[in-house]
Amino acid sequence: MVFKKNFLWGGASAANQYEGAYASGNRGLSAIDVLTNGSNESARKVTWENNKGITGETPLIWGEEFDLPENITLKEIPGYHYPSQHGTDFYHHFKEDIKMMADAGFKTFRMSISWSRIFPNGDDKEPNQNGLDFYDQVFDECLKYKIEPMVTLCHYDTPLSLVQRYGGWSNRILIKLFDRYVNTVFNRYKNRVKYWTTFNEINAMDLCPYMGGGLMHPTPENIARGAHNQFVASAKAVKAAHSINSKMQVGQMLAYSPQYAYTCDPKDQIEVMKAQRTSLFYADVQVGGRYPEYRLNEYKKQNIRLDDSPEDYELIKNYTADFLSFSCYGSTVMTTHQQEKGSSGNLGVNSINNPYLETNAWGWSLDPDCLRLALNTLWERYHKPLWIVENGLGWDDKLNSDNTIHDDYRIKYLRSAVKSMSEAVTLDGVDLMGYTLWTPIDLVSNGTGEMKKRYGLVYVDCDDKGNGTMKRYKKDSYSWYKRVIASNGEDLGLINK
Secondary structure (H helix, E strand, O other): OOOOOOOOOEEEEEEEHHOOOOOOOOOOHHHHHOOOOOOOOOEEEEEEOOOOEEEEEEEEOOOOOOOOOOOOEEOOOOOOOHHHHOOOHHEEEEEHHHHHHHHOOOEEEEOOOHHHOOOOOOOOOOOHHHHHHHHHHHHHHHHHHEEEEEEEOOOOOOEHHHHHHHHHHHHHHHHHHHHHHHHHHHHHHHHOOOEEEEEEOOOOHHHHHHHHOOOOOOOOHHHHHHHHHHHHHHHHHHHHHHHHHHOOOOEEEEEEOEEEEEEHHHHHHHHHHHHHHHHHHHHHHHHOOOOOHHHHHHHOOOOOOOOOHHHHHHHHOOOOOEEEEEEEEEEEEEEEOOOOOOOOOOOOOEEEEOOOOOOOOOEEEEOOOOOHHHHHHHHHHHHHOOEEEEEEOOEOOOOOOOOOOOOOOHHHHHHHHHHHHHHHHHOOOOEEEEEEOOOOOOOOOOOOOOOOEEEOOOOEEOOOOOOOOOEEEEOHHHHHHHHHOOOOOOOOOOOOO
């Protein structure tokens, strides 16, 4: 047997890309609800109005400088399209969608709770009953089919009110407010949800701090403070979970991609080392329980001061993540010799194309060995159970006249992924808990805000402007993945079998 008997096969999603119904059930707006759609050629934009009534937009690009003007109100502006507001309407289709996951044999479903559906303004005195009731129904539906919910508490959707009034996670008050939210949902769902993660791709704070932490003015000090506050909030979540129900586990969620040096020039190796640190710093703290010297030296050099306390470091040390979950879509190549941008992976920037790999239409490299490399790096560094919670292929899938979708390219990609992680388990001895591919049902692309870039095993009739019936159609990859789960990873089809 390649994978353990209780291996958690499933799929992953995010409320801000999938749930929709932003104005239903007394939900409040989140930071991403004022983010427009974009494309591979055009960046998503944050929209706002200044104190003189003049509207504007600010492009949001991963890894590039971002700063909003002073004295503005983040808001929807007529004439723009905000795709996260409708997603692909899981809110009204959750029974149908979960049934399709169950029919495919899912053991687990990774989803997120929208914080602003529970506390519309983030700091409300009482939780929103409509929101609590909605997730009651979702979890009950999952458990009806013996699907284990795996829940992310904040997936790029800090309540907009907290962003506007407090500046997002750079303000320590969010630790207290997040703790109230965490304790509310932990106590409510303590007997229905066993696996939790705090912040999706927590290291996004470095590369896209508006998404990662709702930062309107991401100076180096604000980013450092935002990361620190999320570390403390995560540690408090681990502490709360263990006291509420000892069976609950709270993990870290990291974005990670293997990084290769383009040449054997030692300077290229240093670039790889620096890039690794950018990602792994967050795991060094949240899983390792301490700030590494290299990051403290960076803070000292930049004269960055954290708004911290001695108790913070005791929490970080004593309440580390129970497991390490991560996203991995491909790899990046680093060099000091070329400046052109190439394959970007999920969080990779300033990298170049890898001549040994195929690249898809969105510039992402397709690396059949990346999961084995990622799993080994993380296992050897932390020796905590691992969980691949995002991995998949975005493509411009076409719905045929007979309502079929032939996505053999996705099957090819996923075959390579399962083979790669199976080698990490059988040959390298990595402790892997599960695999939740991105994503069971089509949803809005996070990076580009479009529907054209589809990841799902199930096609949703929805276009880049949110038009369509929202009707669901199974792709060929759905049947393939169903066979993989039934065989516990043994049957991968004709290729790589």
